[in-house]
Amino acid sequence: MISVHHPSATAALGDLSAFRAAFHHCLTARADALFELADAVLCAEGPVTSLVELSLATEHRRGHGSLYDGLNRGRLEVNRFRAVLAHQSIPRSQDGRIVLAIDVSHWLRPDANTSPERLFCHTYARGKGQAQIIPGWPYSYVVALEPGRSSWTAILDVLRVRPVDDHTDLAAAQLRTVVDTLITAGHWQTGDPEIWIIGDSGYDGSRLAFLLADLPVRILVRLRSDRVLRFPAPPRQPGTRGRRIRHGARFVFTDPTSWPTPAQATITNTTRYGVAHAQSWDRLHTKLTRVGAWVGHAESLPIVEGTVIRLQVQHLPGTGTPKPLWLWYSTTDNDAAPTADQVDRLWQMFLRRFDLKHTFRFLKQTLGWTTPRVRAPEAADRWTWLMVAVYTQLRLARPVVEDRRRPWERKPAAPGRLSPARVRRGFRAVRPATAMPASAPKFCRPGPGRPSGSRNSRRAPLHNPARPGKQTSRVKTQA
Known part of the structure; x- marks a missing residue:
């Protein structure tokens, strides 16, 4: 000590x-x-x-x-406490950059029929194909990641996902609050490296980059292995008639013939995953459609370009050859595309996102977050x-x-x-x-409580769990 x-x-x-x-x-x-x-x-x-x-x-x-x-x-007072959290020491990476990770953890409440605002939560089991949908309260956490071999994170914000909330829009609003609080607390100033925000495949990277374009942040999210992205449209030839083409050639993750020569290619020897091969391609974007979060977009749909990184490692602990990992980073060659060293730092920092899983496990299994x-x-x-x-x-x-x-x-x-x-x-x-601000308890005599033999005359309403984006409904009351 x-x-x-x-x-x-x-x-x-x-x-x-x-x-x-x-x-x-x-x-x-x-x-x-x-x-x-x-x-x-x-x-x-x-x-x-x-x-x-x-x-x-x-x-x-x-x-x-x-x-x-x-x-x-x-x-x-949540807003006041957010400011208190932001004024504490914030971990940074080797270059002094703040790296934020966002993810959702579920407080499962399958038998709480009298609890409102529950959602159907997707949970994984130990066996293959044993995923389940269980009612509960999902909570979105934003933490600052630490460098090096450590399972610690700095929790900066937590927000319960309500039935009417859109997953990505709620994440953008929460991240905006966190970044603004960090800037107010003096953790980021003009000239400092941009803040990295890391999320899993459940977050729409293009949507987050569009909604947070005015903040000094960069988005790094994982993509599913069956995605199809587009390159920029080719230059318009003189004398061509008709509407201008907005999207270029297709980049199919499952079709290597659609991959051009990568902008960067690195090989890294790791102690845990063996040899790691990373490739990156610049200026790739998603062809957006007016569905989901883009339904009410009044203007023409934006083209949000980024860098795609493909990571293939030699092995995972306890398994054979794993599938490749696809990442999307909201920076292109128009504004300083990642170098070879930055590509390696990006996928390594994405793997640090799993420290948030250790935080969830500690909150649940040791501190009893989901016990009450x-x-x-x-x-x-x-x-x-x-x-x-x-x-x-x-x-x-x-x-x-x-x-x-x-x-x-x-x-x-x-x-x-x-x-x-x-x-x-x-x-x-x-x-x-340390400080002990709590005052000593005062003696008080307990109340009489409920009379013996009486029944509870207040009937608690029952609530159906809802799917994300839908309201819960009251179906009946409990006798």
Whole structure:
């Protein structure tokens, strides 16, 4: 453990204390109950299995009724807390660039018939072809990725996807909020490298690039292996009549004969994937049609050009030869096309996006993000933001937490190299040295409760889960 008198430890404790005080300031209703609930999650032994067990923790000095009252009737100023998150240290890549990743994780609620605004969530199982559609609440996360071999991310925003939301348009609005907040916080200034935004194949890269064209960002998304893109239209010949051609030759991912000579081609030896071959082609775009998000587009459909990268690795751990990976990057030769080194950095940075999967796994399996069985989606939102506050405190406590390793674990990790679970294991020893803004609970006499033998006369409405872009409907009431 780093000495508390060490300058880096003192600065880390100061940042952690400042964040805890700012987080408590963002809680405008049931602040002390919600703050102590977050401390109980931080200091609990082992994974969080139920809210009742958290109410018995030493750090939670209030009763279990206060715990549920805080989740159901508490209030967190989200915009203020977003600014607090943006003012923390933001990880950057080797060239000082901020790299953001966006993805959706599901809080599955299959039996919550009285919970509104549920959607049908596509989930994967361990077996091949075992994907399922389960009702739940999908949440969109935006995080900043760290370089190097680390599973840490910096969570900057989380937003629940509602039935009426369009997937890509919601992502564009969320990313705009995050980027504007980072610029306001001073993390990006004129002359700095553009911010990279990385997403999976569920995001429309052309749509994101079009909606965020006024921001200093570049989009990098994965494409399906059956896509067909277009090159620019050839020059118009003199004397040609008729409408000008808008799209050029086809670039078919499954047809190598339609691929011209790549603009860049690299070969990289990796320790995990063997030999990696990367190729890139400039100025490729999608032929848009007036469907989906482009239905209400009044003007002519835009042509959003980008660079396509094809990655073929030698092997994946535990499998044979994998399929090629296709990426689309919103930069062409008109505005500094990627060089060979940048092409390698792009696909390597895309692989860093899987750190967000580790964050989801830690939130669910250790912090118990999807453990509570709350009814109202607003209560789920408060609990989700509490998880963000908990994770951020763990990230800030990395330099000062002692490694309390299990006997069967490997040698102690170096300071700053601990995993989120191991940092949480030693957070209880650091907590007394940080700010404690929550006041002591006041004694109160419990209410009489429901009279014995009476029945609940309030019938909770039942809600059908909806598909994305559609409203839920009330079908009947529960007796």
